[in-house]
Amino acid sequence: xxxxxxxxxxxxxxxxxTGLSACDGRGTAHGTTIGVTATETGCQVxxxxxxxxxxxxxxTNKGDKITEFYVYDKDGAIKGEVENIAPGVTRKxxxxxxxxEYQGACKPGQKGDGIRVKLTVTGTxxxxxxxxxxxxxxxxxxxxxxxxxxxxxxxxxxFAAAVKARDVAKAKALYxxxxxxxxxxxxxxxSFGDLDPAxxxxxxxxxxxxxWTGYHRIEKDLWTTGDVSADGPVADKLVADVTExxxxxxxxxxxxxxxxxxxxxxxxxxxxxKITGEEDRYSHTDLWDFAANLxxxxxxxxxLRAGLAARNGALVAELxxxxxxxxxxxxxxxxxxxxxxxxxLSTAEVKELSDLINGLAEPISKVGAAVAAQK
Amino acid sequence: MTSxxxxxxxxxxxxxxxxxxxxxxxxxxxGRGAIDDRSAAPDTRGAVAFFGQHQAGITTPAQDRLHxxxxxxxxxxxxxxxxxxxxxxxxxxRLTAGRDAGPVGAxxxxxxxxxDDTGEALDLPPSGLTLTVGFGPSLFRDASGRDRFxxxxxxxxxxxxxxxxxxxxxxxxxxxxxxxxQACAHDPQVAxxxxxxxxxxxxxxxxxxxxxxxxxxxxSTSRSQATPRNLFGFKDGTANLxxxxxxxLRAHLWVQPGDGPDWMTGGxxxxxxxxxxxxxxxxxxxxxxxEAVIGRAKGSGAPLGRRGEFDPVDLAATGAEGEPVMxxxxxxxxxxxxxxxxxxxxxRGYNFVDGSDGLGxxxxxxxxxxxxxxxxxxxxxxxxxxxRNDALNEYVRHVSSGLFACPPGxxxxxxxxxxxxxxx
Numbered sequence: 001x002x003x004x005x006x007x008x009x010x011x012x013x014x015x016x017x018t019g020l021s022a023c024d025g026r027g028t029a030h031g032t033t034i035g036v037t038a039t040e041t042g043c044q045v046x047x048x049x050x051x052x053x054x055x056x057x058x059x060t061n062k063g064d065k066i067t068e069f070y071v072y073d074k075d076g077a078i079k080g081e082v083e084n085i086a087p088g089v090t091r092k093x094x095x096x097x098x099x100x101e102y103q104g105a106c107k108p109g110q111k112g113d114g115i116r117v118k119l120t121v122t123g124t125x126x127x128x129x130x131x132x133x134x135x136x137x138x139x140x141x142x143x144x145x146x147x148x149x150x151x152x153x154x155x156x157x158x159f160a161a162a163v164k165a166r167d168v169a170k171a172k173a174l175y176x177x178x179x180x181x182x183x184x185x186x187x188x189x190x191s192f193g194d195l196d197p198a199x200x201x202x203x204x205x206x207x208x209x210x211x212w213t214g215y216h217r218i219e220k221d222l223w224t225t226g227d228v229s230a231d232g233p234v235a236d237k238l239v240a241d242v243t244e245x246x247x248x249x250x251x252x253x254x255x256x257x258x259x260x261x262x263x264x265x266x267x268x269x270x271x272x273x274k275i276t277g278e279e280d281r282y283s284h285t286d287l288w289d290f291a292a293n294l295x296x297x298x299x300x301x302x303x304l305r306a307g308l309a310a311r312n313g314a315l316v317a318e319l320x321x322x323x324x325x326x327x328x329x330x331x332x333x334x335x336x337x338x339x340x341x342x343x344x345l346s347t348a349e350v351k352e353l354s355d356l357i358n359g360l361a362e363p364i365s366k367v368g369a370a371v372a373a374q375k
Numbered sequence: 376m377t378s379x380x381x382x383x384x385x386x387x388x389x390x391x392x393x394x395x396x397x398x399x400x401x402x403x404x405x406g407r408g409a410i411d412d413r414s415a416a417p418d419t420r421g422a423v424a425f426f427g428q429h430q431a432g433i434t435t436p437a438q439d440r441l442h443x444x445x446x447x448x449x450x451x452x453x454x455x456x457x458x459x460x461x462x463x464x465x466x467x468x469r470l471t472a473g474r475d476a477g478p479v480g481a482x483x484x485x486x487x488x489x490x491d492d493t494g495e496a497l498d499l500p501p502s503g504l505t506l507t508v509g510f511g512p513s514l515f516r517d518a519s520g521r522d523r524f525x526x527x528x529x530x531x532x533x534x535x536x537x538x539x540x541x542x543x544x545x546x547x548x549x550x551x552x553x554x555x556x557q558a559c560a561h562d563p564q565v566a567x568x569x570x571x572x573x574x575x576x577x578x579x580x581x582x583x584x585x586x587x588x589x590x591x592x593x594x595s596t597s598r599s600q601a602t603p604r605n606l607f608g609f610k611d612g613t614a615n616l617x618x619x620x621x622x623x624l625r626a627h628l629w630v631q632p633g634d635g636p637d638w639m640t641g642g643x644x645x646x647x648x649x650x651x652x653x654x655x656x657x658x659x660x661x662x663x664x665x666e667a668v669i670g671r672a673k674g675s676g677a678p679l680g681r682r683g684e685f686d687p688v689d690l691a692a693t694g695a696e697g698e699p700v701m702x703x704x705x706x707x708x709x710x711x712x713x714x715x716x717x718x719x720x721x722x723r724g725y726n727f728v729d730g731s732d733g734l735g736x737x738x739x740x741x742x743x744x745x746x747x748x749x750x751x752x753x754x755x756x757x758x759x760x761x762x763r764n765d766a767l768n769e770y771v772r773h774v775s776s777g778l779f780a781c782p783p784g785x786x787x788x789x790x791x792x793x794x795x796x797x798x799x
Contacts, residue, residue, distance in 0.1 A: 033694070033697075033698030034697060034698065035693060035697025035698045035699070036697075037697075045697075046693075046697025046698070047697065056698075058697075058698050058699070058703075089703075090699070090703045204539075204541075204542060204543055204544060205541055205542055206541055207540075207541045207759075207762075207763065208538055208539055210541075264659065268656040268659070268769075271653070271655065271656055272653050272656060275734055276734075347733060350733075350734060351733060351734055351735055354734035354735050354736070355734075355735045358655060358735060358736070361655075361656075361659055362659060364659075365659035365660075368661070369661070
C-alpha cells in the first residue's frame with residue numbers, strides 16, 4: 001500500500017471538468033471543494049446551493065465520535081458516501097450532481113438517519129459524461145471494477161479457508177491469484193483509506209504498536225516459517241475487510257478523468273513497488289501484481305479509447321504501441337498460468353521492464369488532461 | 376616555494392577577514408579564530424572562522440557542496456580516541472583556513488616520505504570550508520551495550536535513539552555511526568579533500584562507515600541567501616531557522632545550560648536522513664497535484680493562498696466555499712511549527728544523485744540534515760506526523776538515518792572537539 005493518496009489524487013482531476021480552474025495554478029485542485037464540519041450535534045455545509053457538476057465535500061470531523069457523511073437524492077438513493085471519519089480527520093467525497101434536490105447527512109457514531117442538510121442543485125451540468133463516448137467509458141470501467149471486486153472476494157475467501165485449514169501449499173498457490181484482483185483495481189481499492197492499510201500494509205508501513213494484518217502478514221508466515229497456525233483470526237479479518245471493500249468499490253462514483261489518473265497510478269505502482277521486488281518480498285510473486293496493474297491500466301485506457309481518439313488520436317496510437325511493448329516483454333516471463341518468481345529475472349530483464357514501464361507511463365500521464373478537454 | 380604558500384596566497388586573494396595569512400605562517404592560523412564572521416555571508420572563496428562558541432557549519436550560510444561521513448571507532452582505548460580528536464581538531468583548523476592538512480604540506484616534505492597532505496586542494500582557495508563533528512549514540516554504548524570509553528553516564532537524554540517511523544526503509548550499512556564529520560564548502564574538491572585527509576589521520580582508530588556527497592544546498596541558513604530548490608523543483612527551506620534569528624536559535628537550536636550534561640552546552644543535535652525521491656513518478660504528476668502535495672506554488676514558492684514566498688503560512692484559511700486553502704495532508708502544513716507545538720529545525724540538507732539505480736532511473740534525492748536543541752521534542756514528533764500523513768510519502772523513501780550530538784565550538788588552540796566530554 002505504498003500510495004495512501006489516491007483518494008485525494010482521484011478527486012484532483014475531476015475538478016478540471018467543471019471549467020472552474022483558477023489562474024493561480026491550483027484552483028484546479030480544490031476549486032469546487034465544499035467544506036463540511038461534522039460534530040456530535042451539527043452538520044455544517046459551507047454551501048448548500050450548488051451548480052450542477054462535480055463537487056468534492058471535504059468532511060472534517062470536529063466531534064468526538066467516528067462519523068460518516070452521505071449525499072442522498074430526493075428518492076433516498078445514495079449518491080455518495082464517506083465512512084469512518086475519525087475525530088480530527090478530514091476526508092473527501094467527490095460527487096457528481098445533476099439539477100435537483102438532495103440531502104447531505106452527517107452520522108456521528110455512524111448510526112441512524114443522521115443530521116440532514118438540504119442541498120439544492122441548479123443549472124446544467126457540464127460533466128464530461130454528457131459526451132456519450134465518455135459516459136460509455138465510465139460504464140464499461142464500472143462493470144470491470146464490479147466484476148473484479150466479486151472475484152477478489154471469492155478468491156480471498158478461498159485463500160483464507162486454505163490458511164485456516166493450514167494447507168500451506170494451497171494457500172501459497174491462491175495468494176497471487178487473489179491479489180491479482182486487488183492489483184487490477186488498486187487505485188479504487190486504495191481510495192478507501194481506512195481499509196487499504198488493514199488489507200495491504202507491509203511490515204515497515206506500520207507505526208510502532210500498530211497491529212499488522214492483511215495479505216502480507218500471511219505471506220510472511222507462508223513463505224518464511226510455513227507455520228500459519230496462528231493466522232486464523234488474521235484470515236477472518238482479511239475476509240471481513242475485503243467484503244466491505246468489495247461492497248464499497250461497487251458503489252464508488254467515477255469520472256472519466258479518474259479513470260485516466262487511475263491508469264497512471266497503476267503504472268506508478270509498478271514503478272515504485274513491483275519493479276524493485278518490494279511488494280511481495282517473501283513470496284516473490286511480484287510479476288503477478290505487475291501483470292495485474294498493467295491489465296488494470298489497459299482496461300481503463302481501453303474504456304476511454306473512443307473518447308480519447310476523438311480528442312487526441314496520436315496519443316491513442318502511441319499508447320497502443322507502448323502497451324504492446326510492455327506486454328510482449330512481460331509475456332516472456334510466463335510460466336503456465338502464472339509468472340516466474342521475481343528473483344529468476346536477470347538484472348537486464350528487470351531493467352528492460354523498467355524502461356518499458358517508464359516509456360508507457362509518460363504518455364499515460366497525458367491522458368487525464370486530454371480527456372478533460374471539452375469537446 | 377611550498378604548496379602551503381600557494382594555498383595561502385589564494386587565501387589572501389579570497390580576502391574577507393583573513394588578511395595577513397600569507398605572512399603569519401602556521402601558528403598564525405590559530406589566532407584568527409577570534410573573528411567570528413560566520414554569520415555574515417562570505418564570498419565563495421574566503422575562509423570561515425573555525426574557532427568560536429559554537430561549531431561552524433551550522434548557522435554558517437549554507438555552502439553549495441557537502442561531503443558527509445560517519446565513522447565507527449575501532450580502537451578500544453580512550454586515549455586513542457582523545458588523540459584522534461585532538462589531531463582532527465588541529466587539522467580542521469588548518470584545512471578550514473585553506474592550508475594543508477599537516478604542518479609540512481603536500482610538497483614541502485622529504486622526498487622519501489609520503490606527504491602529510493594529499494595535495495588535491497593545492498592552488499584552491501579556502502572556499503568557505505567548514506568541518507563539523509558529532510558523536511553518535513553508539514559512541515557512548517555500543518550495540519552490545521558496552522561502555523567502551525567510560526562515557527556512558529555522560530550520554531545526554533536527548534541523544535535517545537530515534538524510534539522506527541512508518542515506511543522507514545533504512546539500510547543499516549548507511550545508517551548510524553560513532554562519529555560524524557560534515558564538510559561543507561563552495562568547491563566540492565575542497566570538501567572531499569578535507570574528509571579524505573581526516574579519514575587518513577584516523578586509520579587505526581576509526582573506520583569509515585558510510586559517506587554521502589551532496590550538491591546544491593536545499594536550505595538557506597541566512598537571510599542573506601536566496602532559497603534554493605530541491606529535486607522536486609520546489610523551493611525548500613523558506614521557513615528555516617536562520618543565523619539572524621538570535622532568540623529562536625537559543626530556543627530551538629543551541630543546547631542551553633541545564634538542558635543536560637554541561638559538556639553539550641552550546642552544542643546541538645544533528646539528525647540525518649537520506650531520502651530517496653522517486654523523481655520519475657513525480658515528474659508525471661500534474662502541476663496542480665505537485666503544488667497540493669507540497670503546499671506551495673512551484674514558481675514563487677508562496678504558501679498556497681498567499682502571494683509571496685515569505686508570506687506567513689495560514690493554516691486556518693478557508694476558501695470561498697469553506698475548504699482549507701492548505702490541504703490537510705500538504706507537506707508544508709504537517710511540517711509547520713503550528714502543527715507541531717511550535718517545534719522548529721535548522722535544516723541544512725543537500726541534493727544528491729548517486730548515479731543510477733540499475734533500472735534506468737536516477738538514484739536521486741535529498742540528504743536531509745537538521746540541527747536542533749532536542750530531537751525528542753523536535754525531529755521525532757515532526758517526522759512521526761509526516762510519516763503517518765504526508766502526501767509526499769508517495770514519492771519519497773527514507774533509506775538512511777543518523778543521530779549525532781555535536782559538541783560546542785573549539786575556543787582556543789588548546790581546546791579540541793569533545794574535550795569537555797572526554798575530560799582532561
